[in-house]
Amino acid sequence: xxxxxxxxxxxxxxxxxxxxxxxxxxxxxxxxxxxxxxxxxxxxxxxxxxxxxxxxxxxxxxxxxxxxxxxxxxxxxxxxxxxxxxxxxxxxxxxxxxxxxxxxxxxxxxxxxxxxxxxxxxxxxxxxxxxxxxxxxxxxxxxxxxxxxxxxxxxxxxxxxxxxxxxxxxxxxxxxxxxxxxxxxxxxxxxxxxxxxxxxxxxxxxxxxxxxxxxxxxxxxxxxxxxxxxxxxxxxxxxxxxxxxxxxxxxxxxxxxxxxxxxxxxxxxxxxxxxxxxxxxxxxxxxxxxxxxxxxxxxxxxxxxxxxxxxxxxxxxxxxxxxxxxxxxxxxxxxxxxxxxxxxxxxxxxxxxxxxxxxxxxxxxxxxxxxxxxxxxxxxxxxxxxxxxxxxxxxxxxxxxxxxxxxxxxxxxxxxxxxxxxxxxxxxxxxxxxxxxxxxxxxxxxxxxxxxxxxxxxxxxxxxxxxxx
Amino acid sequence: xxxxxxxxxxxxxxxxxxxxxxxxxxxxxxxxxxxxxxxxxxxxxxxxxxxxxxxxxxxxxxxxxxxxxxxxxxxxxxxxxxxxxxxxxxxxxxxxxxxxxxxxxxxxxxxxxxxxxxxxxxxxxxxxxxxxxxxxxxxxxxxxxxxxxxxxxxxxxxxxxxxxxxxxxxxxxxxxxxxxxxxxxxxxxxxxxxxxxxxxxxxxxxxxxxxxxxxxxxxxxxxxxxxxxxxxxxxxxxxxxxxxx
Numbered sequence: 249x250x251x252x253x254x255x256x257x258x259x260x261x262x263x264x265x266x267x268x269x270x271x272x273x274x275x276x277x278x279x280x281x282x283x284x285x286x287x288x289x290x291x292x293x294x295x296x297x298x299x300x301x302x303x304x305x306x307x308x309x310x311x312x313x314x315x316x317x318x319x320x321x322x323x324x325x326x327x328x329x330x331x332x333x334x335x336x337x338x339x340x341x342x343x344x345x346x347x348x349x350x351x352x353x354x355x356x357x358x359x360x361x362x363x364x365x366x367x368x369x370x371x372x373x374x375x376x377x378x379x380x381x382x383x384x385x386x387x388x389x390x391x392x393x394x395x396x397x398x399x400x401x402x403x404x405x406x407x408x409x410x411x412x413x414x415x416x417x418x419x420x421x422x423x424x425x426x427x428x429x430x431x432x433x434x435x436x437x438x439x440x441x442x443x444x445x446x447x448x449x450x451x452x453x454x455x456x457x458x459x460x461x462x463x464x465x466x467x468x469x470x471x472x473x474x475x476x477x478x479x480x481x482x483x484x485x486x487x488x489x490x491x492x493x494x495x496x497x498x499x500x501x502x503x504x505x506x507x508x509x510x511x512x513x514x515x516x517x518x519x520x521x522x523x524x525x526x527x528x529x530x531x532x533x534x535x536x537x538x539x540x541x542x543x544x545x546x547x548x549x550x551x552x553x554x555x556x557x558x559x560x561x562x563x564x565x566x567x568x569x570x571x572x573x574x575x576x577x578x579x580x581x582x583x584x585x586x587x588x589x590x591x592x593x594x595x596x597x598x599x600x601x602x603x604x605x606x607x608x609x610x611x612x613x614x615x616x617x618x619x620x621x622x623x624x625x626x627x628x629x630x631x632x633x634x635x636x637x638x639x640x641x642x643x644x645x646x647x648x649x650x651x652x653x654x655x656x657x658x659x660x661x662x663x664x665x666x667x668x669x670x671x672x673x674x675x676x677x678x679x680x681x682x683x684x685x686x687x688x689x690x691x692x693x694x695x696x697x698x699x700x701x702x703x704x705x706x707x708x709x710x711x712x713x714x715x716x717x
Numbered sequence: 718x719x720x721x722x723x724x725x726x727x728x729x730x731x732x733x734x735x736x737x738x739x740x741x742x743x744x745x746x747x748x749x750x751x752x753x754x755x756x757x758x759x760x761x762x763x764x765x766x767x768x769x770x771x772x773x774x775x776x777x778x779x780x781x782x783x784x785x786x787x788x789x790x791x792x793x794x795x796x797x798x799x800x801x802x803x804x805x806x807x808x809x810x811x812x813x814x815x816x817x818x819x820x821x822x823x824x825x826x827x828x829x830x831x832x833x834x835x836x837x838x839x840x841x842x843x844x845x846x847x848x849x850x851x852x853x854x855x856x857x858x859x860x861x862x863x864x865x866x867x868x869x870x871x872x873x874x875x876x877x878x879x880x881x882x883x884x885x886x887x888x889x890x891x892x893x894x895x896x897x898x899x900x901x902x903x904x905x906x907x908x909x910x911x912x913x914x915x916x917x918x919x920x921x922x923x924x925x926x927x928x929x930x931x932x933x934x935x936x937x938x939x940x941x942x943x944x945x946x947x948x949x950x951x952x953x954x955x956x957x958x959x960x961x962x
Contacts, residue, residue, distance in 0.1 A: 664771055669808040671792035672768050672801075673818075673874065674825030680793075683821075687812025687857075 273333040274461070278326045281305060284430050287331045291397060291433065296410060304419040304429025311423040318547045318576040318605070323521045328493050329461040330431040334376040342379060349373045352455060368393045370452040372465055375433040386446065392439040393450050396466055399437040409437065412468060416499040416527045416555075424495045424523040424549075428464050432497065435465030438479060442472040442503070449478035449511075454496070456516075462493040469499070471506045473531075478509040491546075492520045500528035502536050504558065509537040516544035518574055523549045532558025532587070539695045540567040542579050551609060553582040556590035556618075567596040568692040571604030571636070580609035580641075585618035585651070594625040597692045599685060600636035607639040612646075612653065619650040629659040630688050632681065721746045721783060721914050722767070722882055728777035729759075729766045735776065736762045738939040744882065749908070749915040749928050751950060754936035755958045760918045761805060763936065764884045767916075768802040769795050783881070796826055799881030803871040803888050809859040815870060816840060816854040819877055826878055843876035846906045847899055865896040872903035876910070883907060884916045889924040901927045922954055937961045 275283055275290075284305050288298040313320065339345050342359060353359060353371050368382030370393065382393045392405065396413075399405040419429035436452045456463040471477050481498075494516060502508045508528070516522055522545035528536040538552050554563035565581040583592040598606040612623045629638035640657045662684055670680035686693075722744040729737040736759045744750050752760050766773050767780060769792040779788045782798050790798075810818065820836045831839075840854055847869050859867050868888050875883050885904070889897050905927045907913060917925065933949040935942045935958065942961040943949065 663808070666808045666810060668770055668772070668792060669804065670810070670818075670822075672796055672804075673822035673878070674793050674796035675822060676793045676825075677791065679821075679825075683813055683818070684810060687810055690812030 274329045275331045275333075277329045279305065279308070279328075279330060279427065279430065283330060287431060287433065290331065290333060292401070294400060294406070297400065300414070301430045301432075304426050307419045308423060308426035308430055311420075311426055313423060314549070317549055317578045318607075320521055320523070320547055322546075323491050323493060325427075327490070330464070331433055332374040332376075332461055334374075334378065339379050340381045342381075345371075345379050349378050353379070353453065368450040370395065370436050370450075372434045372452065372454045372463075374456060374461060374463065380436075382450070389444050389446075390441040391444060391446060392437065394437055396435050396437045396468060397433075405437065405439065408439070408470065409468065412470065412499065412501060413466070414497070414499070416501075416529055417497050417525050421525065425497065425525050428466070428495050428497045428525070431462070432464045432466045434463075435467045435496070436469075438467075438469040438471075438477065440469075440471045440475040440477045440506075443474045444472075445476040446478070447476075449480050449509075451480040451482065453482045454494075456492060456494065456520075459490050459492070462495065464494075465496045467496070467498040469508065469510075470501045471503055471508045471534075473503040473506060475503065475506045477507075478511070481510070481512045482515075490519065492517075494520055494522045494524060494545075496524045498524075498526035498552075500526075500536060502528055502530040502534040502561075504531045505533040506531070507535045507537070509539065510552075511539040513541045514544055514548075514550075518544065518546050520545040521547050523547075526550070526552040527555070528553070528563070529555045529557055530561040530563065533560045534558060535562040535564070538563075538565045538567070538581065540565070540579070541693075542567070542569040542577055545577065546575060548577045548579060550578070551580045551582050551611070553584070554592065555584045555586055556592070556621075557586050559587045559589055561587060561590045563590075563592040565592075565594045565596070566692050566695045567594075568689055569596070569598040569606050569608070571598070571600045571606040573602035573604060576605040576607075578607045578609065580607075580611070582611040583613070583623060585612070585614040585621040585623065587618060589620045590618055591622040592624070594623075594627070595692060596627045597689050598627070598629045598638060599632065599689065600629070600638050601632035603635045605637045605639075607641065608657075609641045609643070610655075611643045612655075613644075614646045614648060614651045614653065616647045619648055621648075622652045624654045624656075626656045628657070628688070630685065631659070631661045632685070634661075719746055720744070720781075721748075722916075723781040724767070724778070725781070726778035727763075727766065727775065727780065729762055729773050730776050731762070731773050736773070736939055737766070739778065740936075740939075740941055742934060742941070744914050744916060744932075746881070747912050747914060748931040749917065751925060751930050751933045752916065752918045752936055753920070753933065753950070753953055753958075754942070755962065758936045759939045760936050761886050764802055764886045764916070764918055767795075767884060768792055768800060793825070796822075796878075796880075797828075799826075801875055801878055801880035801883045803868075803875060803883065803885045805886045805888075805890065807859045807862075807867045807871055809857075809861075811857050811860050813858050814855050815858050815873075818858050819874060822874070823877055826880070839877060840873075843873050846876060847873055847903050849873065864891045865893065868892060868896070868900055869903070872900055872907075875907050876903060879907075879911045880913060881911075882914045882916065884918070886918045887920065888917075889919055889921045894923075897921070897923050900924065904928065922950055925950065935961045 284301050371379040400409050417425050419426040530536050536554050563583050569577050569579045571577040581594050598608055600606040608627045610625050614621055631638050638659050642655055667680045720743050724742040727740045754760050787795050901924050930947040934944050
């Protein structure tokens, strides 16, 4: 049988529209103290934030580029535009959003999703949020969903932000965390008060339209005791030949007996370097559920981390990565068990085709005091042809003998036998392979919030002939 | 009667090694043929080669089905012509339910769209013939099925897809007495409902009891060693293959 793969690449044409940017809105490229001060002034930062940015820049200049993962030498930091002035301040009325931006999000189906299935929506275009809105009943329950900038200037939240911002992911964590601390802009602040169960999700959508730019949004979510939140994050960008950079940061604080489900669909274009940092701290009896779909970008480094700080805290990570031609996606998850009777479960699938590289890294740390903890990791990889690559790099550090830890990894190629079996029932080679791939991904893809975000339907366009299901 | 399948001087190799050394076989529409022979004689190879398995290479001869030369057609094209192979070891396909898979297979071989409700009804009728628990429809294709369940699922596909020629590769092997009865009933139902042809590769005569066998072929060492009617089956049952080797 031919070694050729006929499963279609993810159809990204849908995302590939763009609008011309007025370049006078671009700050100069590169990262210098002058540029940082300019961003800070532009945004009207409080003084502590200006200092925080400058301090982060110092750290950034001291730290080295990571050497242990995919090559990022194509990323010229002197050419990345860190900040693009918004055309207009953030709006909470959709009609007031500038037309080209409005059209962008309408094409992506965001307003429709908001009407149909979301409790609140935030939309970021390049560096700043252009739209933010929550349903009235949600706001009345005390839930806060706004951009970080507004919250920082609101005396009700200013202290909360100062005491949580980049405390889970300090700028010293790694070079791109430091960069983020220096140039961050946009993102979301979500606060769910104790006991509030938000049944319908909130969604933020990040769109990087400008070429050669960086997007550095910061998401800070605090879910108090006994509360529940499902937060969805979607990202996309049109394709340019210049490298773009996404170095966002997500910090999640999950209170006692609270649950936070955080779903991400990343579909950056293939010129994007996606160097994103996500971390959650979970208190006693609380739970964080990560659902992560990584489809886009040229290079990704993405390993959401859960720190289980309270007794009985839990973390679940469900992820799927699809690396096609020219993509090197290095993804995974980290779990730190820092208290007794904590538990974690990681379940991932990765697919590589047409020379794509997908690497799965898992890290489980069980500290001395995490007595009676449990962790299970299961990862499976599927390579669709002989030119693609898949690696699994597990790491486990277990400091108590009173823990139960399991790891299961499977790497395989699509089996000729299975393809023949399906073809013998009338499916052509293309459809047979597509069926095997979607079956392989099913376990994980059913967790993705398909029913919420309208643009999701266009994410995996594996050409299925005949109707499946 | 017109010839449905005509195999002429067929030579088949697996990884350079020739397994079939020139086989001739013709099946007319509506006939039931049986292939018997010792282990390793090439019986399953013949079935797989007719279906177009990528494991084997045809190095000589031809396969003509319904007047069309299908020797180098892909398996899906052969399925669309009306050939079906019941696998000895059906592959497990995780994440896809038996029902959704079979519905898309049905649409492929018939070229018609079928509404879910109409399909489920059709599927249910076939499952009733095989006394299958309807929960199987929503289980992942062959995943975790026992040997007997896998064979029943193959016959289920046969009943739904209604091919013109069904090749059954040791469908009875590893089945207990009750399961053989159920599977036989399924094969009989296929025959009655469609009037299709059968090519049954078997070691066991139990599965043949409910069927009228038109012709028996004994394969030994990659060649047809003997041919005859149903009486040949009794001879093999009584005396084994020694005289054909």
